[in-house]
Amino acid sequence: MINLHSLYVLAGAVFASFAISSARDATNQKRWGNTAFWGLIAASFWFGDFLGDIGNGVLVLALVAIAGTNLLGKGSRPSTASEEREALSEKLGNKLFLPALIIPFTAFVGTLVFNYTALKGSGLIDPKSVTLVLLGVGMTIALVVCYTWLRPPVMAPVDEGGRLADSIGWALVLPQMLASLGAIFAAAGVGTTIGAFASAIIPHGSIFLAVVLYALGMVVFTMIMGNAFAAFPVMAAAIGVPILIHADGGNPAVIGAVGMLAGFCGTLMTPMAANFNIVPAALLELKNQYGVIRAQVPTALPLLVVNILILYIAGFHL
Amino acid sequence: MNYWPLIGIALVVIGFALRFNPLLVVAAAAIVTGLLGGMDFLKVLGTLGHGFNENRYVTITYIVLPVIGILERYGLQQRARALIGRMRAATTGRILIGYLAFRQLLAAVGLISVAGPAQTVRPLVAPMAEAAAEKQHGKLDEETSELVKAMSAATDNVGVFFGEDIFLAIASILLIQGSLKSFGIELTPFQLSVWAIPTAICAFLIHGARLLMLDRRLGRRAK
Numbered sequence: 001m002i003n004l005h006s007l008y009v010l011a012g013a014v015f016a017s018f019a020i021s022s023a024r025d026a027t028n029q030k031r032w033g034n035t036a037f038w039g040l041i042a043a044s045f046w047f048g049d050f051l052g053d054i055g056n057g058v059l060v061l062a063l064v065a066i067a068g069t070n071l072l073g074k075g076s077r078p079s080t081a082s083e084e085r086e087a088l089s090e091k092l093g094n095k096l097f098l099p100a101l102i103i104p105f106t107a108f109v110g111t112l113v114f115n116y117t118a119l120k121g122s123g124l125i126d127p128k129s130v131t132l133v134l135l136g137v138g139m140t141i142a143l144v145v146c147y148t149w150l151r152p153p154v155m156a157p158v159d160e161g162g163r164l165a166d167s168i169g170w171a172l173v174l175p176q177m178l179a180s181l182g183a184i185f186a187a188a189g190v191g192t193t194i195g196a197f198a199s200a201i202i203p204h205g206s207i208f209l210a211v212v213l214y215a216l217g218m219v220v221f222t223m224i225m226g227n228a229f230a231a232f233p234v235m236a237a238a239i240g241v242p243i244l245i246h247a248d249g250g251n252p253a254v255i256g257a258v259g260m261l262a263g264f265c266g267t268l269m270t271p272m273a274a275n276f277n278i279v280p281a282a283l284l285e286l287k288n289q290y291g292v293i294r295a296q297v298p299t300a301l302p303l304l305v306v307n308i309l310i311l312y313i314a315g316f317h318l
Numbered sequence: 319m320n321y322w323p324l325i326g327i328a329l330v331v332i333g334f335a336l337r338f339n340p341l342l343v344v345a346a347a348a349i350v351t352g353l354l355g356g357m358d359f360l361k362v363l364g365t366l367g368h369g370f371n372e373n374r375y376v377t378i379t380y381i382v383l384p385v386i387g388i389l390e391r392y393g394l395q396q397r398a399r400a401l402i403g404r405m406r407a408a409t410t411g412r413i414l415i416g417y418l419a420f421r422q423l424l425a426a427v428g429l430i431s432v433a434g435p436a437q438t439v440r441p442l443v444a445p446m447a448e449a450a451a452e453k454q455h456g457k458l459d460e461e462t463s464e465l466v467k468a469m470s471a472a473t474d475n476v477g478v479f480f481g482e483d484i485f486l487a488i489a490s491i492l493l494i495q496g497s498l499k500s501f502g503i504e505l506t507p508f509q510l511s512v513w514a515i516p517t518a519i520c521a522f523l524i525h526g527a528r529l530l531m532l533d534r535r536l537g538r539r540a541k
Contacts, residue, residue: 004375007375007378008374008378010381011374011377011378011380011381014380014381014383014384017384018383041377044370044371044374045374048370048371048374049371051367051371052367053363053364053365053367053368053371054360054363054364054367055367056366056367056368056370056371057362057363057364057365057366057367057368057370058363058367059367059370060345060366060367060370061345061363063341064341064342064345067339067341067342068339068341068342068345070339079390079391080391080392080393082396085390085391085392085393085395085396086393086396087393088392088393088396089392089393089394089396089397089400090393090400092392092393092397093397094397094401096389096392096393096394096397097394097397097398097442099385099389100385100386100389100394100441100442103382103385103437104432104433104437104438107429107431107432108424108429108432111428111429111432129375131429131430131431131432132375132378132431135378135379135381135382135431135432136378136381139381139382139384139385142385143384143385143388146385146388146389150388150392152388152391152392156388156391157384157385157387157388158384159387160384160387160388160390160391161383161384161385161386161387161388162387163387164383164386164387165380165383168380170339170340170341171340172377172380173341173377174340174341174344175376175377176370176373176374176376176377177341177344177345177370178344179369179370179372179373179376180348180365180366180367180368180369180370180373181330181344181347181348181351181366181369182369183365183366183368183369183372184326184348184351184352184355184362184365184366184369185323185326185351187352187355187357187365188323188326188351188352188354188355188356188357189320189323189355190323190324190326190327190351190355192319193319193320193321193323193324194324196319224327224330224331228490229489229490229493232490232493232494232497233493233497236497236498236501237497237501241498241501241503245501245503252498252503252505253505253509253510253512253513254513256494256495256497256498256505256510256513257483257491257494257510257511257513257514258513258517259494260483260490260493260494261480261483261514261517264479264480267475267479268472268475268476268479271334271340272330272334274340275376276475277475278340279435280435280439280440280471280474280475281468281471283435283436283439283440283471284435284439284440284444284467284468284470284471286464286467286468287460287464288464289337291464291465291467291468292468292471292472292475294468295465295468295469295471295472296472296475296476298528299472299476299521299524299525299528302524303480303517303520303521303524306517306520306524307517310513310516310517314513314516
């Protein structure tokens with residue numbers, strides 16, 4: 001059965017190729033730092049399950065040491081120049097979109113076909129990670145198409161992939177690091193402590209104020225933890241269930257669903273949600289690493305107000 | 319109650335504000351929080367390593383980089399720009415509104431990782447939005463070009479966040495269901511996911527209105 005672990009083997013190979021690309025890049029003064037960084041991530045994908053918890057912890061510290069002591073750099077290796085790309089793009093035409101669309105198309109159609117045909121019960125792909133596995137399949141097909149159609153130099157995908165990876169740099173592994181910070185926060189009881197704070201300051205008697213505090217609590221805690229999933233169980237236990245649902249008689253479906261969505265407004269406003277907010281800034285080569293967050297705040301705040309109103313009106317008055 | 323582990327949160331906030339390397343900030347916060355929470359160093363290290371290993375799937379999407387890189391080498395971004403350059407009605411706002419609707423609808427049927435910053439925004443959406451902005455505005459100064467690119471990434475996030483909960487089998491709906499069940503409140507995913515619809519519509523209206531305002535701003539500066 002193709003599952004997440006098969007995909008990890010593929011991912012390890014891709015990151016190993018980034019390491020090779022970095023090692024080949026003489027224009028990058030810090031190339032060995034990059035080589036070690038991508039090499040360690042490749043090792044994590046390939047051997048993570050055999051390293052043990054302490055071994056993985058040491059691997060994490062090594063990654064942090066490389067990034068934290070500024071050993072990562074970017075090369076200035078020539079790819080194709082932009083005039084050259086202009087000419088190639090004219091020559092190749094709109095067909096150039098096809099390989100790019102193979103990846104989302106394979107994931108999209110593949111997921112639908114898998115879920116609504118007999119394939120689901122066939123045990124070919126692990127149902128829990130269908131879309132990610134199909135992303136890997138799509139990537140492989142697209143790579144083969146690129147090789148046969150464009151006939152690039154053999155090492156070109158390695159070097160071009162490595163170039164993009166180097167431009168993202170440490171930000172690439174930050175989301176995964178934040179997820180492990182979440183594990184430590186949970187083990188140290190941070191959530192319970194914050195929940196105790198929240199329920200201590202809750203006013204009695206005003207449903208509207210309690211709703212506002214519940215929504216704001218979701219936002220603030222989500223901003224701290226970087227995702228609403230960590231915040232929801234804590235705020236539900238502190239305010240949502242005992243006060244809004246039990247004491248004030250609110251509609252549990254609304255309190256649950258819209259409370260989570262209030263948390264999503266917080267996700268839009270925090271650097272802790274690195275995969276949504278920091279990595280794209282690096283990928284798009286923005287000067288301001290908080291540029292994406294700045295663009296999102298004016299949507300997040302009015303939407304938070306809307307969520308509070310939905311909580312209050314639909315939760316208590318419908 | 320042991321309040322000391324909260325110092326870890328303060329470290330994160332200060333570290334990010336002072337723009338230290340975020341990996342360093344997160345690792346320091348993790349170790350401090352763990353130690354103050356009563357774990358010994360090896361236990362902290364093990365918890366950190368275990369969490370890292372369990373969450374490898376978060377980093378999976380970057381396997382698309384070699385394909386995106388090779389296509390960029392052959393002019394994919396230039397192609398995306400050229401396509402938009404020929405459409406007379408294309409504006410930054412309209413392109414991004416279209417993408418917002420597309421992303422919300424895909425997320426609402428559970429297809430989250432088919433699009434994203436690496437898969438679609440960098441190679442296609444951002445170059446298209448920039449090309450349209452250049453048509454409306456003339457040559458973009460750095461600030462405007464950053465704004466258009468940042469709005470492209472923002473639109474991707476708003477679309478996926480406020481579409482995905484309409485899908486019944488999404489992780490967040492299952493988490494809500496599971497959390498409330500532990501308090502003896504039984505709900506079906508369907509009861510929860512219908513309540514994601516009003517917010518999804520409002521998110522489309524609010525963000526869509528901002529995109530139209532971006533169009534007006536781009537058009538105004540051109541004169």
